[in-house]
Amino acid sequence: MATTQSIINSNLIALGFSNPSQTGIFEKVSEALGNVIDTTLTEFTNTQTTIVDTITAKNYGKAGYYTGYALAFQYGDSLSIDGNGNYYYPTIDTTKQIIKQAAFSSTSNGDLFLKVASADITGTTIPLTLSQYNAFVAYMQNFEIAGLPVNYISANANVLYFVASCTYYSSFDLPTLTANINTYLTLFMNSFAFNGTFFTGDLETYIQANVAGVRNFYLSQTQIDGVSFTGSVNLSAGYFNYNGSNVINYNGI
Numbered sequence: 745m746a747t748t749q750s751i752i753n754s755n756l757i758a759l760g761f762s763n764p765s766q767t768g769i770f771e772k773v774s775e776a777l778g779n780v781i782d783t784t785l786t787e788f789t790n791t792q793t794t795i796v797d798t799i800t801a802k803n804y805g806k807a808g809y810y811t812g813y814a815l816a817f818q819y820g821d822s823l824s825i826d827g828n829g830n831y832y833y834p835t836i837d838t839t840k841q842i843i844k845q846a847a848f849s850s851t852s853n854g855d856l857f858l859k860v861a862s863a864d865i866t867g868t869t870i871p872l873t874l875s876q877y878n879a880f881v882a883y884m885q886n887f888e889i890a891g892l893p894v895n896y897i898s899a900n901a902n903v904l905y906f907v908a909s910c911t912y913y914s915s916f917d918l919p920t921l922t923a924n925i926n927t928y929l930t931l932f933m934n935s936f937a938f939n940g941t942f943f944t945g946d947l948e949t950y951i952q953a954n955v956a957g958v959r960n961f962y963l964s965q966t967q968i969d970g971v972s973f974t975g976s977v978n979l980s981a982g983y984f985n986y987n988g989s990n991v992i993n994y995n996g997i
Contacts, residue, residue, distance in 0.1 A: 748781040782882070807848040810858050810894065813887045814846040817880055831886045842876060845869055847939030847982055857886070859897045859939055859982040867934055869983045872898040902979045904942070905967040905987035909960075914959030914996035924955045929986065939982040942968070943974060959997060 780811045816833070818840040823831040844863040850856050860880065872880060882897050888894055912921055932950050936942070944963045951961040968977050968984070 745959060748779075810848040810856075810884075810887075811846040813884065814858060814860055814880075815841065817841065817843050817883050819876055823883070823886060842872070843880070845938035845982065849939070853997050856892060856894045857897060858894050859899075861898060861938065861981075861983060868985075869901065869934070869938070871900050871981075897982075899981040900966050901983050901985040902981045903970075903987050904984045904990075905965070905970075906944075906990055907964045907965040908990070908992040909962045909964070909995065910951075910992055911960040911995045912957045912960060912996055913959060918994060918996070921955065921957045922992075924956070925951060925961075925992065928954045933986065935983065936977060939979070942977050942979055942984060 801954075818833055818837055819842045820840055821833055821835075821837065824834050825831055830938040842862045843860050845859075847859045848857070849859075860872065862872055862876070864870050871877075877896070877898050880898075882895065884896065910925065912918070927950055929947075930946055931954075944966055948961050948963055952958050955961075966973055966977075968979070
């Protein structure tokens with residue numbers, strides 16, 4: 745790669761500075777300017793490399809950056825600041841880490857969203873209380889990137905309603921089979937990928953694969969928050985609960 749000095753010399757020759765005395769003078773000028781410029785460019789390159797490496801290592805601006813800090817939130821604890829200006833908890837206390845689910849997303853127009861949820865003692869996903877939410881937002885604002893505000897969401901679960909048709913083998917005890925279906929409906933709900941897309945086929949296949957005696961399990965009249973959908977639906981809250989009025993019709997074969 746040509747140095748700045750050689751580039752300056754080439755440009756001077758192209759401009760007609762070919763007299764030895766003139767060349768000697770401009771040789772010294774180009775050497776002085778070239779060295780300074782090359783040193784400055786090297787510093788810029790080194791600084792740029794350091795910044796890029798730091799951003800890459802810390803995953804700034806990516807989903808993992810936001811969800812990582814979200815999951816590390818300790819309700820009731822205050823952050824400290826180290827010698828480099830970074831926020832941290834002096835003591836890690838997992839019993840205070842109330843964020844159990846976190847998902848980051850962005851829109852085509854640049855809006856940023858972070859959905860979070862907690863869990864009750866049974867493991868069921870629940871929204872943050874108002875005081876928990878306010879404390880969480882104040883905490884996360886310490887980690888926002890300048891000029892890129894984030895919208896924080898912790899909402900009540902979307903409510904899934906359905907009518908199901910369950911075809912089962914008559915040799916299986918129906919009360920036991922019914923209890924097993926209810927158990928696995930709950931397990932499916934609690935293991936659902938936070939902020940994922942709900943597919944009716946996933947739930948149908950899950951019940952068929954896990955409940956002994958079920959020949960077929962089919963959902964119809966599906967609704968989320970009272971709005972009908974077919975096949976799949978995106979969950980605005982990031983997770984769902986079942987409507988208490990869901991219907992399962994059993995047909996023995």
